[in-house]
Amino acid sequence: MNKLTIYIDDKQFQAEPGKSILEVCREHDIEILTMCHLKGVNDVGACRLCLVEIEGMSKLLSACTTKITANMVIHTKTERIKKYQRITTELFFAERNHVCAVCVANGTCELQDLGYKVGMDHIRYPFLFPKCEVDTSHPWYVMDQNRCIMCTRCVRVCNEVEGAHNWDVKNRGYQVRIISDFDTPWGESITCTSCGKCLQACPTGALWPKAIVQGQMKKNPEIIDELMERRKMIL
Amino acid sequence: MDNLVKRTISISPVTRIEGHAKISIQLDENGQVSDALFHVNEFRGFEKFCEGRMYTEMPIITPRICGICPVSHSIASVKACEMIQGIQPAYTGNLIRRLIHIGQNISSHALSFFHLSSPDFLLGYDCDPAKRNILGLAEQYPEIALRGIRLRKFGQEISERITGKKVHSGGIAPGGMAFPLTEEARKALIKWIPEAIETVQLGLNILKKFHDENFKFVQTFAASPTLYLGTVGPDGEAELYDGKLRFMDADGTILHDQADPKTYLDLIAERSVDWSYLKYPYYKPYGFEKGFYRVGPLARLNVASKMKTPLAQREFEDFKALGNGKPVHGTFYYHYARLIEALSSVEEAEWLLNNPEITSGNIQTHGQWNFPEGIGCSEAPRGTLFHHYITDETGKLLKVNLLIATGQNNPAMNRSITDVARQYVDGNNMKESMLNRVESAIRCYDPCLSCSTHAMGSMPMAIELKNADGMIIKVLERI
Numbered sequence: 001m002n003k004l005t006i007y008i009d010d011k012q013f014q015a016e017p018g019k020s021i022l023e024v025c026r027e028h029d030i031e032i033l034t035m036c037h038l039k040g041v042n043d044v045g046a047c048r049l050c051l052v053e054i055e056g057m058s059k060l061l062s063a064c065t066t067k068i069t070a071n072m073v074i075h076t077k078t079e080r081i082k083k084y085q086r087i088t089t090e091l092f093f094a095e096r097n098h099v100c101a102v103c104v105a106n107g108t109c110e111l112q113d114l115g116y117k118v119g120m121d122h123i124r125y126p127f128l129f130p131k132c133e134v135d136t137s138h139p140w141y142v143m144d145q146n147r148c149i150m151c152t153r154c155v156r157v158c159n160e161v162e163g164a165h166n167w168d169v170k171n172r173g174y175q176v177r178i179i180s181d182f183d184t185p186w187g188e189s190i191t192c193t194s195c196g197k198c199l200q201a202c203p204t205g206a207l208w209p210k211a212i213v214q215g216q217m218k219k220n221p222e223i224i225d226e227l228m229e230r231r232k233m234i235l
Numbered sequence: 236m237d238n239l240v241k242r243t244i245s246i247s248p249v250t251r252i253e254g255h256a257k258i259s260i261q262l263d264e265n266g267q268v269s270d271a272l273f274h275v276n277e278f279r280g281f282e283k284f285c286e287g288r289m290y291t292e293m294p295i296i297t298p299r300i301c302g303i304c305p306v307s308h309s310i311a312s313v314k315a316c317e318m319i320q321g322i323q324p325a326y327t328g329n330l331i332r333r334l335i336h337i338g339q340n341i342s343s344h345a346l347s348f349f350h351l352s353s354p355d356f357l358l359g360y361d362c363d364p365a366k367r368n369i370l371g372l373a374e375q376y377p378e379i380a381l382r383g384i385r386l387r388k389f390g391q392e393i394s395e396r397i398t399g400k401k402v403h404s405g406g407i408a409p410g411g412m413a414f415p416l417t418e419e420a421r422k423a424l425i426k427w428i429p430e431a432i433e434t435v436q437l438g439l440n441i442l443k444k445f446h447d448e449n450f451k452f453v454q455t456f457a458a459s460p461t462l463y464l465g466t467v468g469p470d471g472e473a474e475l476y477d478g479k480l481r482f483m484d485a486d487g488t489i490l491h492d493q494a495d496p497k498t499y500l501d502l503i504a505e506r507s508v509d510w511s512y513l514k515y516p517y518y519k520p521y522g523f524e525k526g527f528y529r530v531g532p533l534a535r536l537n538v539a540s541k542m543k544t545p546l547a548q549r550e551f552e553d554f555k556a557l558g559n560g561k562p563v564h565g566t567f568y569y570h571y572a573r574l575i576e577a578l579s580s581v582e583e584a585e586w587l588l589n590n591p592e593i594t595s596g597n598i599q600t601h602g603q604w605n606f607p608e609g610i611g612c613s614e615a616p617r618g619t620l621f622h623h624y625i626t627d628e629t630g631k632l633l634k635v636n637l638l639i640a641t642g643q644n645n646p647a648m649n650r651s652i653t654d655v656a657r658q659y660v661d662g663n664n665m666k667e668s669m670l671n672r673v674e675s676a677i678r679c680y681d682p683c684l685s686c687s688t689h690a691m692g693s694m695p696m697a698i699e700l701k702n703a704d705g706m707i708i709k710v711l712e713r714i
Contacts, residue, residue, distance in 0.1 A: 101403070102296045136289050136629040139603075187629065210630060211601060214295045215398070215405030215413045 007073045021063040021074055022050055032076055033085055033117060035092075035110060036151035037064045038201055040225035041160045047151055048088050049114070052076050060084065082118075089118045094125040095174060096132060097146040098204075105205030108217045111149060128174060135180070137187030141199060141209055143178070148206040150176055154198035157224055166192040178206075200224060258652055258673060266662035271653040273645070273677065275513040282635045290319055290609065290626050291409060297622065297637065298403055303346065304640075306339035306394065307615035309407040310476065311622040314611030316409035318497070319626060320602030328411020328598040333476045334587045335394050335407070336613065337580045340475060341431065342390025343616035344532075344577040347681040348438050349383020352570055355678075356445040360671050367671075379437065386434040386577075389427045393584070396420035411599035418594050425588045431581040432546070438574050439550065446571070455658070457566035457651035457676045460485035462518050462528035463537045464503075464643070466614045469493075471540030473551075473579065475614040481538040482518060482528070487561045489538075490520075496612030499621050503638065513645045516638065527646035530618025531680060532572035537562040544586070547579035566651045569679040573616075604630040615640045617681055641682045651676040 003014040008021075008030055015024045020043065025032045036047040045062035052063045055073035060081065063074075075081070092098075092111060100106050132145035155167040155178065166189050170179045180186040199207045200223050208217065245259050263269040281300055285293065294312040298305030310332060317324060324332065350369045357376055358367050366374070373380035391401040397416050398404030406413035446453050462485060466478040471492075480494040482502060491502060504519045504526075517526035528534070537558070542548040554575060557563050563572075587593055604626070611622045618640030625634040655676040 101299060102292065104292065104295070106405070134287055134289065134631065136627075136631040142289050210289065210291060211603065213291060213405065213408040213413060216408065 004068055004070045004072075006068050006071065009074070009076055015068055017068070019068055021052055021061075021066050021068055021072075024068060025063060025076065030076060032063050033114060034064065035114065035149060035203055036153060038153045038157065038221055038224060040228040041153070041156040041201075044152060044156070047149070049085055051081055051084055053078050053081060086118045086120065089114050089120050090123045090125055092149050093120070093123050094127050096128070096130060096148060102214070103147060103205040104208045104212065104214050105147070105217050105219070106214050108219050109205060110203035130174070133177075135186045136210070137185035138189075138192070138194070139187065140194060140211070141186070141196070141207060143180070143186055144206050144208070145177055146206075147204045148178055149204060150178070151203060152178075153201040153203065153221075154178065154207060157197045157201040161224055161227060162193060162195050162197050164191045164193050164195070167198060197224065197227075258677070260652075260656050260660055260662075260673070262662040268653070268656040268660050268662070271649070271656045271673070273513075273649050273652055275645075282637055285635045286632050288632050290316055290604070290624050290630050290632055293622070293624065293632070293635075294407055294409070295405060300637070300639070302402055303343050304339060304615040304617065304620075305403050306336050306407070307613045307620050308622070310336055310613040311611040311615075311620045313407055313409050314613070315609035315622045315624050316611070317602070317609070318611065319604060319606050319609035319624065319630070320409055321605040322410055322600050322602035324409075325411035325597045325600045327415070327592050327595045328408075328600075330587060330590060330593050331397060331412045331414075331416050331598065332407060334416070334584060334593070335397060335404070336476050337584050337587070338390045338393025340390070340580045340616050341393075341577055341584070342387045343681075344573045344580070345383055345386035345390060345434075347573060347616070348442075348570060348577075349380065349386065351681070352678055353379070353383070353438070353441060355671075355675055356441060360675070364671070379441070382434045382437060386431055389431050392427070393424060396424055408599060410601055413599065415596060415598050416594050421588055421594055425585065428581060428585045428588075431584075432578065435574055435578045435581060436546075439571075439578070442570055442574060453567045454565055457654040457679070458564045459650050459654055460562070460564045461647050461650070462490070462521070462526065463534040463562055464518075464528050464530050464619055465535035465538040466496075466612070466619060467493075467539055468543070472543050473535050473539035473541070473576070474543075475535075475576075475580070478614075480612075480619070483538045483562060485562065485564070487537075487558075490518075496621065497610045499610065499612070499623075499638070503643075505638070505642075513642050515646050516643045517646065527650070528643065529647045530640050530643045531569065531616075532576050533563065533566070533569045534618065535614065536572040536575060542575070542579050544579050544582035546582055547575055550575045550578060566676060566679045569681070573681070604628070617641050618643055641680070644680050644682065648677055648680050648682065651679070 004017055006013050006015055008025060013024060013028060022032055022037060033049045034047065035049050037043055037050065043064040045065035048062060050063040051060040053075040054061055100112050135143040152169065155169060158167045159165040166180055168179055170177050170183055181189045181191055186192065199209060200220050243259050243261050245257060257274050259272045259274065260268055261270040279300065281297065285296060288296065294309045294316065297308040297312050300308055354367045354372050358371055369380060394404045395401045397420065398406045398414050463483045465481055466474045467481045468474040468478045480496055481492050482490040484490055494502060502519055503516050505514045505516045506523055507514050517523050518528050519526065536551065536554055542551045554563065554571060557568065607626050609624045613620050620640055621638040623636040624632055626632055652673055655673050659672045
């Protein structure tokens, strides 16, 4: 298949049709910030961190869900993009109750890393301080809505990789929440297989094993893509 | 002013302590002290906002109560968690926890003595308040200030070498430790011991010289008798990490010995007062009026029969001689007791670092929720600390009770400032040094009212004279 010529940050690249802008950037070590993207499951463009500027288009588009086209001219590091990345990051922190100091994921959290990457030294938006549920009903795991950023990586990995579809989403706007089964306690779920893939997929400390304390969290989200690759080999 | 019925002197903020507080001194119509109140005007709310969290998060959440004694909170918390899980910590994990706890005690005691209190002894109560702090000390006695800072550094380095962080370190986990002590770290830490012992002994010499030169002041400074609570080992030895409770009355009679910390609610009750956010705990069998007791270094040494280590034991015998077989009530002797504990801690750190098991890999046992209730106790630098958790059957916290050392000293601190105010404050003739002596009574307890606020004498202090209607008649300001 003929490769397409595209331009990213004033450099020319050849890439296969059908690939997303994010895939091409990652192949060429061009950094694009992401939170909802997880290799191995479908992209949904939920987090809006991977926005890029494409010449000829007034709107910013998400790199994870936008396929490349011939002669596309893409900019990934403009001041406009940096401004939106900073806003998005601050809104993540302002929307729920993120307290890194006492979080089990402190030091292994993608949201915390993001804050450092965008140089977030303060948050300009009022904190919502929502009252969020901590679901401890599962015998091994905890779901803490306070730390959830609604990336839906857990929902997709549960549905697309495990095939259980325990996790889903309810409500809209700032009231949106991840739910187990039909909004029942996780420990009462009849679909959850307790496989733990959602814990590996979660970028923050929203999903974590009861048996560990801060300093013992080891996240391996890459395992999801590895599993999918191995399945392709079997099939 | 002569026709005033009542006046109030307010010391706000109280300086060179951990946190924010103020003191009100009530004068009668003759300008003499009628009463004094210690107000803690901060509210933290940990007991409430921890409800609904998973109990295993508490060893990480509760250390944030304080930047000086976070390890004691972690230790009390993991012990409560271990009771909930019904497990014992791994042998080496327990040794490492004990070592980190000792490190914190050294660091905290060094801070209290060298940074916060020694300026009073070395520079004098009448010294310019702007210079009566660690910086003023560094100007006049650079060697002493540096040694004090390094002693504190040693204590913090123990934590850093094990967990990677000096303060608020992670890894103190139910069942033991998440991180081991490496041989390299052990070797680096043990090099500190001779210097640390020398520094504590230097502090003891400074303090003893002050005792000799100010014998009457030291003997009579806020010396009202109280009950005492501390933790002791099986043979009555002073203990900071594990052990059982011992309550002693003002005459030295042991009221309770080898009491399991899990029974603390049979021994201690609390009451709120309307002038402070700090509660008033008291010894339950004696009731609120007669049951106030003290915790912390003075209390621990008063209740103990002996020290575990040789150099500290020698000092302990001198300390005991001060009371002539009875408890030592003089609040000023808190400093002496604190340094004896620091000496004991450095010696015990050496023992632990020479224990061949300390670097083994047996650091954590694992458990899960088994029981709905957990109570943990440890001796924080400022006194006995209790954590009490009630959970549902999934491990979610339903109720949290944290009984913190400074809170337990609260009634006694009030008594002490009243004693000192009556002794030194004359409302008709107010001097800054006079009010500093009142503050100094609080500083003896080294109270930790919040997490690591270091004022070091640089904060302004306003002394207000008010009439009975609350109108300010006269203001003295410390800049």
